[in-house]
Amino acid sequence: MSAVPSSEVSVRVDDATADDVELALSGAYAPGPRLLTAPERAAVAADGTLPDGTGWELPLALALPAGTEQVTSGDRVVLVDSEAVPFAALTVAEAAEEDGHTLLAGPLERLRPRSPGIFASLRLAPQEVRGEQGGPVLAVPCARPLHRHDVDAILAAAARDGAQVLLLGLVGAGREVPAEQLVRALRPLGLRTRLVPLPAHPGLQPVAAARLAVRVAAAYGADRVLLPHADGLSQGVGDGLPVPVEVGPEGPLPAPALAQLLDRGEPLPEGFTFPEAERALRHAHPATTERGLVMLFTGLSGSGKSTVARAVVEAVVERSDRTVTLLDGDVVRTMLSSGLGFSRPDRELNVRRIGWVAAEIARHGGTAVCAPIAPYASVRADVRAMAERAGAYVLVHVSTPLQVCEARDRKGLYAKARAGLIPEFTGISDPYEAPDDADLVLDTSVVTLEECVERVWRLLVDRRLVG
Numbered sequence: 001m002s003a004v005p006s007s008e009v010s011v012r013v014d015d016a017t018a019d020d021v022e023l024a025l026s027g028a029y030a031p032g033p034r035l036l037t038a039p040e041r042a043a044v045a046a047d048g049t050l051p052d053g054t055g056w057e058l059p060l061a062l063a064l065p066a067g068t069e070q071v072t073s074g075d076r077v078v079l080v081d082s083e084a085v086p087f088a089a090l091t092v093a094e095a096a097e098e099d100g101h102t103l104l105a106g107p108l109e110r111l112r113p114r115s116p117g118i119f120a121s122l123r124l125a126p127q128e129v130r131g132e133q134g135g136p137v138l139a140v141p142c143a144r145p146l147h148r149h150d151v152d153a154i155l156a157a158a159a160r161d162g163a164q165v166l167l168l169g170l171v172g173a174g175r176e177v178p179a180e181q182l183v184r185a186l187r188p189l190g191l192r193t194r195l196v197p198l199p200a201h202p203g204l205q206p207v208a209a210a211r212l213a214v215r216v217a218a219a220y221g222a223d224r225v226l227l228p229h230a231d232g233l234s235q236g237v238g239d240g241l242p243v244p245v246e247v248g249p250e251g252p253l254p255a256p257a258l259a260q261l262l263d264r265g266e267p268l269p270e271g272f273t274f275p276e277a278e279r280a281l282r283h284a285h286p287a288t289t290e291r292g293l294v295m296l297f298t299g300l301s302g303s304g305k306s307t308v309a310r311a312v313v314e315a316v317v318e319r320s321d322r323t324v325t326l327l328d329g330d331v332v333r334t335m336l337s338s339g340l341g342f343s344r345p346d347r348e349l350n351v352r353r354i355g356w357v358a359a360e361i362a363r364h365g366g367t368a369v370c371a372p373i374a375p376y377a378s379v380r381a382d383v384r385a386m387a388e389r390a391g392a393y394v395l396v397h398v399s400t401p402l403q404v405c406e407a408r409d410r411k412g413l414y415a416k417a418r419a420g421l422i423p424e425f426t427g428i429s430d431p432y433e434a435p436d437d438a439d440l441v442l443d444t445s446v447v448t449l450e451e452c453v454e455r456v457w458r459l460l461v462d463r464r465l466v467g
């Protein structure tokens with residue numbers, strides 16, 4: 001039995017961290033079920049080994065979210081996933097300050113299983129997969145559909161070595177192709193497929209990411225590994241691991257050319273891929289004219305956000321096949337954000353909610369047009385991140401000067417704000433942080449409504465967001 005912890009806090013972790021913890025707990029990660037200490041992380045980052053010489057790439061630790069009570073060595077931290085399941089616990093061995101964050105290290109233990117997710121039967125622990133087969137195993141870690149030339153190379157390599165093929169569909173957080181589409185693309189190949197929740201690690205160098213995939217494949221029982229689309233990365237693997245065979249680098253259609261055809265919704269070259277792979281790709285990467293879209297109009301009260309946004313919605317509906325939802329300030333504040341006021345936390349929550357709903361609309365291929373003041377740059381950055389994960393994002397700054405907005409004073413609010421009757425009024429007694437990342441700036445004191453609409457439309461046409 002473990003010692004009684006000095007204190008216990010709960011920390012909600014993002015999906016990528018939860019996936020990493022899951023792999024550490026399942027035995028797929030070389031350091032075992034634990035998060036790495038500062039010296040270990042430094043060694044891993046510097047030369048791809050733990051201090052004891054074991055090869056390892058991932059400097060896995062837990063950043064304590066801002067606002068969480070401080071923890072120290074000996075405390076227990078319960079990790080809660082995005083479905084609110086307290087699935088693991090960390091006994092803190094080290095709490096180190098790094099780049100303004102507290103990074104926690106120490107042993108992990110499982111508290112309860114996480115929701116297995118879709119295709120649960122394909123998600124097995126390394127030891128279960130290792131127990132499934134005899135003889136040599138050629139593993140192929142894949143994060144995107146395999147095309148004909150990949151499959152030809154896989155089958156040739158397997159035949160050469162008399163090996164069975166094991167497709168490891170990498171499906172963790174941040175992956176380009178969602179799990180369901182990857183499985184649909186891989187299944188018809190008739191090869192043994194297992195899903196591994198290895199998230200994308202944007203901080204890792206490509207060589208390190210490739211090595212990590214090879215190590216995880218080895219943990220799943222592979223003695224040979226094939227990296228599709230590896231583009232020379234396998235040169236850097238070595239280290240006593242199965243030497244990966246490479247397909248590639250790109251096959252007959254380089255990735256940028258493939259992306260361009262998908263962007264334009266044009267046909268792929270005859271015989272390049274399988275129908276299921278093409279379907280999966282088009283689903284994950286729709287033509288730009290069919291991709292979800294979030295447009296955010298930001299600006300002072302009275303700047304013209306609602307007026308321009310409404311006119312843009314009408315133009316988009318009249319001129320394109322897009323279906324549009326207008327998240328207008330009034331509707332949002334009476335429905336989605338009813339009860340919220342205008343303090344900084346309330347405004348942040350209001351704008352985040354708008355961004356979340358808009359991103360969901362975009363995720364399903366729709367168009368969301370939003371027109372809140374959205375005065376804070378940090379929250380607009382969050383909205384941009386949510387939207388870009390789901391589709392395209394366009395930020396329009398309606399930059400009409402304060403004096404003009406105040407002179408318009410359609411709702412009589414500026415007069416009240418000046419009289420001190422409305423506290424925290426944007427532009428008068430509350431800040432507005434003008435964006436420096438706007439795609440378009442419209443000053444409605446000098447640009448007519450018709451011209452505003454045409455400028456937005458031209459931007460959409462230039463970006464191929466409307467056909």
Ligand SMILES: Nc1ncnc2c1ncn2[C@@H]1O[C@H](COP(=O)(O)OS(=O)(=O)O)[C@@H](OP(=O)(O)O)[C@H]1O
Pocket residue numbers: 300301302306329333342346347348350351371372373374375411413422423424425426430
């Ligand atoms: N204190 C204060 N500051 C700014 N605005 C105020 C305030 N109190 C009420 N209103 C009215 O609320 C509208 C702004 O709401 P938003 O949801 O767009 O604001 S925010 O993005 O959450 O900051 C805004 O509407 P618009 O004129 O359409 O922008 C105002 O009419």
Ligand SMILES: Nc1ncnc2c1ncn2[C@@H]1O[C@H](COP(=O)(O)OP(=O)(O)O)[C@@H](O)[C@H]1O
Pocket residue numbers: 299300301302303304305306307308371408410444445447448449450452
């Ligand atoms: N070029 C223009 N574009 C948009 N609105 C304009 C323009 N010129 C004048 N206006 C007027 O400015 C006011 C803007 O109000 P509104 O669209 O509700 O702003 P917001 O949503 O930013 O508070 C409206 O009365 C509108 O008729």
